[in-house]
Amino acid sequence: MPVYQCQHDGQQCRHHRHPGGNGRAARKQVIQKLADLVEQHAEELALLETLDMGKPIGDSLNVDLPAAINCLRWNAEAIDKVYGEVAPTGTDSLGLITREPLGVVAAIVPWNFPLMMSCWKIAPALAAGNAVILKPSEKSPLSAIRLAALAREAGIPDGIFQVLPGFGHTVGKALVLHPDVDALAFTGSTQVGKLLTQYAGESNLKRTFMECGGKSANIVFADAGNLDKVAREAAQAIFFNQGEVCIAGSRLLVENSIREELVERIITYAKDWQPGNPLDPASAMGAIVDATQLDGIRSHVARGIEQGARLQVGGEPVLTDGGGCYFPPTVFDRVDNHQALAREEIFGPVLAVIGFDNADEAIAIANDSPYGLAVSVWTQNLDKALNTVLNTARRLESGQVYVNNYAGGDMTVPFGGAKQSGNGRDKSLHSLAEYSQIKTTWIALGS
Numbered sequence: 001m002p003v004y005q006c007q008h009d010g011q012q013c014r015h016h017r018h019p020g021g022n023g024r025a026a027r028k029q030v031i032q033k034l035a036d037l038v039e040q041h042a043e044e045l046a047l048l049e050t051l052d053m054g055k056p057i058g059d060s061l062n063v064d065l066p067a068a069i070n071c072l073r074w075n076a077e078a079i080d081k082v083y084g085e086v087a088p089t090g091t092d093s094l095g096l097i098t099r100e101p102l103g104v105v106a107a108i109v110p111w112n113f114p115l116m117m118s119c120w121k122i123a124p125a126l127a128a129g130n131a132v133i134l135k136p137s138e139k140s141p142l143s144a145i146r147l148a149a150l151a152r153e154a155g156i157p158d159g160i161f162q163v164l165p166g167f168g169h170t171v172g173k174a175l176v177l178h179p180d181v182d183a184l185a186f187t188g189s190t191q192v193g194k195l196l197t198q199y200a201g202e203s204n205l206k207r208t209f210m211e212c213g214g215k216s217a218n219i220v221f222a223d224a225g226n227l228d229k230v231a232r233e234a235a236q237a238i239f240f241n242q243g244e245v246c247i248a249g250s251r252l253l254v255e256n257s258i259r260e261e262l263v264e265r266i267i268t269y270a271k272d273w274q275p276g277n278p279l280d281p282a283s284a285m286g287a288i289v290d291a292t293q294l295d296g297i298r299s300h301v302a303r304g305i306e307q308g309a310r311l312q313v314g315g316e317p318v319l320t321d322g323g324g325c326y327f328p329p330t331v332f333d334r335v336d337n338h339q340a341l342a343r344e345e346i347f348g349p350v351l352a353v354i355g356f357d358n359a360d361e362a363i364a365i366a367n368d369s370p371y372g373l374a375v376s377v378w379t380q381n382l383d384k385a386l387n388t389v390l391n392t393a394r395r396l397e398s399g400q401v402y403v404n405n406y407a408g409g410d411m412t413v414p415f416g417g418a419k420q421s422g423n424g425r426d427k428s429l430h431s432l433a434e435y436s437q438i439k440t441t442w443i444a445l446g447s
Contacts, residue, residue, distance in 0.1 A: 028080065031127060035073045038065070056281075068119040084097055107125065108135045108168070120187075131160045145165065176199040182207070183207040190420045211426060215369050218251065227265055234249060235273060238351045242275070249351075249406050250352060254353060267331055307340060308339070314331065337365050366397075371417065375401055376401070413427065
């Protein structure tokens with residue numbers, strides 16, 4: 001009997017349901033096998049990532065692939081760790097709360113972390129017992145197509161995991177409008193997320209999990225301690241993956257008494273993030289995904305200059321002789337939070353530095369954004385760390401708060417945002433739970 005489907009008169013049931021214990025054990029085995037195959041083909045998949053979207057091969061191989069493999073294995077192990085519940089009823093009744101698969105899940109993923117983001121969606125969806133249709137970005141479909149072949153080799157039955165490349169306005173729209181798709185898991189821009197939510201409402205009111213844009217604040221207090229470390233991590237927070245990261249620390253909020261010193265240190269570290277050949281393992285930054293994205297970055301930089309922000313380093317494409325799309329680390333100082341540099345997601349290696357004088361001002365600036373994906377707070381004052389920072393974390397309108405680090409976390413904690421950064425969660429048992437629906441069964445006992 002196929003692991004992932006039930007049969008009715010020889011036809012696969014669209015809302016497939018898997019046998020309880022044995023089904024979970026079989027799903028665990030096949031997803032673990034998929035993780036093993038991804039690991040065996042890691043170099044091939046890493047090369048596809050770099051060729052598709054320009055990220056450094058070192059990051060593809062040493063960051064993206066391990067994260068994808070770990071996601072598959074973690075969710076496989078979590079399959080039999082999620083239980084139903086028994087309600088505290090009276091002696092004359094029994095209330096059971098169980099979880100069932102949603103059915104067919106459409107997963108639409110972006111081009112910046114193609115394989116990793118795919119696994120963040122498909123691993124919990126398959127683990128929960130659903131069928132999945134994965135639509136990769138038209139800019140980076142190669143690793144998803146290869147993943148489909150590996151999934152079949154791992155033993156996932158035909159039709160249970162499918163990859164459907166194409167444009168968002170055609171394939172993506174059709175998936176979300178289709179009445180036989182029961183849920184949508186999406187990572188991408190807020191603009192597209194709003195449109196897809198509208199389509200979901202127009203079709204069958206399918207459940208939607210949205211992880212959208214960000215303009216994350218990286219808040220540094222004067223008592224942050226080792227400014228060299230802070231500068232190094234602040235540079236990485238915006239320049240890693242060419243700045244094409246949804247939680248990139250693109251707004252650096254610095255207490256004015258240390259702002260100029262910290263900016264100087266960041267400019268020094270920017271030299272370590274110069275773009276190079278993506279296929280060179282020594283390159284820290286690779287190419288921007290395509291000319292359209294490059295033009296968008298240039299446009300944002302030009303607007304920043306026009307609006308009065310002070311350009312400190314970068315600002316123009318480099319390595320233009322080879323015809324590639326390379327943009328260097330770019331730092332703007334004296335940015336006002338109402339300027340476009342601080343309001344709009346650039347998705348490139350462009351840092352906007354904003355000064356503040358006290359914690360209340362920093363919180364107000366950080367929250368003054370339509371986004372709420374992530375925020376970081378740096379301080380070495382123990383009292384502040386245990387009191388002010390905890391209170392600050394509560395007041396920050398963000399799905400994730402980092403203290404004395406940026407973008408920390410692993411598979412045990414959820415990833416997602418607030419406000420217009422979305423409403424869904426990737427990673428952790430919270431993500432696995434989202435791919436199931438709760439059913440209540442009330443049993444009357446006795447006569």
